[in-house]
Amino acid sequence: MANCETCKNKLSESCFRELEAFIDGLEDKNGAVISVLHKAQEIFGYLPREVQQFVAKKLEIPVSKVYGIVSFYSFFTMVPKGEHPISVCMGTACYVRGAEKVLDEIKRTLNIEVGETTPDGKFSLDALRCVGACGLAPVVLVGDKVYGRVTPDQVKSILKEYE
Amino acid sequence: MSRYKMHVLVCGGTGCVSSNSIQIVENLKKYLKENGIEDEVQVLKTGCFGFCEKGPIVKILPDNTFYVQVKPEDAEIIVKEHLIKGRKVERLLYKEPNTQTAIDDSKHMDFYKKQMRVALRNCGFIDPDNIEEYIARDGYQALGKALTEMTPEQVIEEVKKSGLRGRGGGGFPTGLKWEFAYKNKSDQKYVVCNADEGDPGAFMDRSILEGDPHSIVEAMAICGYAIGANKGLVYIRAEYPLAVKRLKKAIEDAREYGLLGKNILDTGFDFDIEIKYGAGAFVCGEETALIHSMEGERGEPTTKPPFPAESGYWGKPTNVNNVETFANIPVILLKGADWFSSIGTEKSKGTKVFALAGKINNVGLIEVPMGTTLREVIFDIGGGIKGGKKFKAVQTGGPSGGCLTEKDLDTPIDFDNLVAKGSMMGSGGMIVMDEDDCMPSVAKFYLEFTEDESCGKCTPCRIGTKRLSELLDKITKGQGTMEDLEMLKTLSETIKDTALCGLGQTAPNPVLSTIDTFWDEYVAHVKEHRCPAGQCSALLQYFILEEKCIGCTACSRVCPVGAISGKVKSTHVIDQDKCIKCGACYEKCKFSAIIKK
Structure with missing residues (x-):
């Protein structure tokens, strides 16, 4: 999530300066766009239009190309994540052990769909493909914390920890 | 390593770390120090032991004691009882699922007996950071x-x-x-x-x-x-x-x-x-x-x-x-x-690592010589199906692979045999499914995945996988027709022949490998609007059996939409219009009073 504590999701000047310093420090800008976007997402928390335009300008490539890359890879997001991003693993192991029901329960409780953020900005919801903790299936992540063997009726108490 | 008398290996793989294994390392070190034996016993954070089902794992050398599901607070008793007094902590030992006997030497565990570790030779033995x-x-x-x-x-x-x-x-x-x-x-x-x-x-x-x-x-x-x-x-x-x-x-x-x-x-x-x-x-x-x-x-x-x-x-x-x-x-x-090349089969040499997951007792990472049969992997190493249910299929090769069934269990696993059976080795994922898993739903799950992951460059993959997943969606909702089933087959063959890369060419495998073997199951969804495995929620209804319900209210309390009504100690009823078929009541009921059909 955003490292830049002062600006959170507001696109402050200092965040852009940090990104600029990273880009200027690159040995070779050729082919660096994906690592620049990784850095940008680390700084801003997400990749809105302004950030994509900035990256394009600095790397001297068309914005369309940057957008093409951002939209291609699932790791990049154009919407700000919630304060507590929730990821439900939908890898096969979790799926056959009932991850879909857990996901449905979270959707219903928070009243948001996958890829959305609650109006108060507290939670965002994503489905991801395999965290690799298949022994704990089904797995739910809230921020960096891993919850294993989650059942639908545990959802409410898990979310309560973050209220 | 020689000056230490004993070594405590704690799994530091992602699964065990998620269950707090780093804290176990810290606590062990703390208690060793408190008891003044930190120079005699070494605590090591290692890579994955493979036995993820029962993580976090703590192994003690030289006696090969294998502790499972260890909690950070167990560190104290491990130090005081085992490391100081030499008495194994009985309750933390691994118990064979079928006999419930505690195993005190990991060499005797069925999980490890048939394995041969070449690629994983150091995982779980050494500190990866050293x-x-x-x-x-x-x-x-x-x-x-x-x-x-x-x-x-x-x-x-x-x-x-x-x-x-x-x-x-x-x-x-x-x-x-x-x-x-x-x-x-x-x-x-x-x-x-x-x-x-x-x-x-x-x-x-x-x-x-x-x-x-x-x-x-x-x-x-x-x-x-x-x-x-x-x-x-x-x-x-x-x-x-x-x-x-x-x-x-x-x-x-x-x-x-x-x-x-x-x-x-x-x-x-x-x-x-x-x-x-x-x-x-x-x-x-x-x-x-x-x-x-x-x-x-x-x-x-x-x-x-x-x-x-x-x-x-x-x-x-x-x-x-x-x-x-x-x-x-x-x-x-x-x-x-x-x-x-002395290990393995004629055309597939060496060993292969498999990630065993799904409805199996021993979820984890295993490595076996090529040519080991699926039966040995699933029933001997994997410990069989969870909850004593019936084995239905094993999916190998991930989204590009296919499902193998009962009749394939004695096939020696190698590259060519799996392809001949309509699946593939892939990277080694092995997802075991039991009688409660619906095959059209599994195919739909994989097709949604490939639809999502298709890069969009070639038409057969971009549009074909979308059409396949739409057809499967219709079928699992009980709205499919027999023509749809035929279309599934034709379209799958077309995509297989015409897609640009391996992802597209193999994308229809989950359909092709299930549609023949489980033809009856597909037909049941279409003709009878029924899901034989009882998984497709659109085709299900939950009912409470009057004679079994004791009115404990557990179901009505767990229902997320308030669809269950009834007083304490009297039979409860599910309002079918409100029910969203989440199955929470079914899972919760201790008296088997809720049935789905």
Whole structure:
């Protein structure tokens, strides 16, 4: 999530300066766009239009190309994540052990769909493909914390920890 | 390691770390210190033991005690009882699921008995962050041997002779691939390690990188020497932070020890490794797509030829191998091609790592000789089906693979046998399913995955997978027709024949491998609007049996939509209009009073 504590999701000047310093420090800008976007997402928390335009300008490539890359890879997001991003693993192991029901329960409780953020900005919801903790299936992540063997009726108490 | 009398190995793989294993290490150290024996007992955080089902795992050497599901607070009793008084902590020992007898030596566990660990040889034995432990287990000796005693041609010949085939899915002979890259002359060549493990449910590459990162560093350097490259790149998923961290440390330490960088071991050979991050795209497992992604482009595949061995990264000859393939290389050079090729079947040599998951007792990471049967893997090593249910199918090869059933259980597992049975080896994911799993739903799950992950470049894959998943959606909702079933087959064959890359060509496999074997199940959804496995929620209704309900109210309390009414100690009723068929009541009821049909 955003490292830049002062600006959170507001696109402050200092965040852009940090990104600029990273880009200027690159040995070779050729082919660096994906690592620049990784850095940008680390700084801003997400990749809105302004950030994509900035990256394009600095790397001297068309914005369309940057957008093409951002939209291609699932790791990049154009919407700000919630304060507590929730990821439900939908890898096969979790799926056959009932991850879909857990996901449905979270959707219903928070009243948001996958890829959305609650109006108060507290939670965002994503489905991801395999965290690799298949022994704990089904797995739910809230921020960096891993919850294993989650059942639908545990959802409410898990979310309560973050209220 | 010699001055310690005992060693405590704690699993530091992602699964066990998620269950607080790092805290166990801290607590063990604390209690050892409090009791003044920190110089006699060594605590080590290792890579994955493979037995993820019962994590966190703590193993004690030399007596091979295997503690399961250890909690941080158990550290005290382990120190006081076991390490000081020499009495094993009975309640933490692993118990065989069928007999409930406690096993006090891990060598006697069915889970390990039939395994043979080559690629995973160091996982769970050494501290992955300590290069000296790797060196103590013959680490970097193979590199030394290659550089000082062998010519590049001899290295390639040895790998060819071993019969090693690519472990990432394709099964292409590794030595041959190296030879192609070797023969293409160029001022610059590259060695690429494909660590973009995208198959949901497979985690062997991550475990190797987390548990034994130096084996990959060493193997890449050997490959560089063989093909004439001095630059290596690891393309790794950004979603694997722990693996990235350990690999970075391994690369730095290898540089410091003169095992990477300029003039390695004074032989004049230069080689260094750089890490490139993936950003989440399944198609990037395909080597041309992976190379485009490393160049900062969208990870779209291109037609072969030209193969990367001819024109790869920045147009230069490039050799791409996957993590598990590389992990085998140092052993092959040290123990010899003859030793390696004595393991396995005629056309598939060596061992294979599988990630066992799903409805199986022992979820985890296992490594067996090629030619082991599915029955041995699922019932002997895997401990059989969870909850005593009936085995229905095992899905191998991930989204590109297919389902194998009861009749295939005695087939020896190797590359060619799996393909002949309509599935494939893939990267080694093995998802076990029981009688409660609905096959059209499983096919739908995989098709939704490939639809989502299709890069969109070619029409058969972009539109075809979407149409397939729409058809399957209709069927699982009970709205399908018999024509839809025929269409599923025709469309699948068309996509298989016409898609551009491996992702598209294999995308219909989950449909093709289930539709014949489970034809009746597909037909039941269409003609009777019934899901025989009882999984498709659109075709289900939950009922409460009057004679069994004791009115405990557990179901009405767990119902998220308030669809269950009834007073304490009297029969409850489900309002079918309100019911969203989540199954929460069914799971909760202790009296089997709720049925689904």
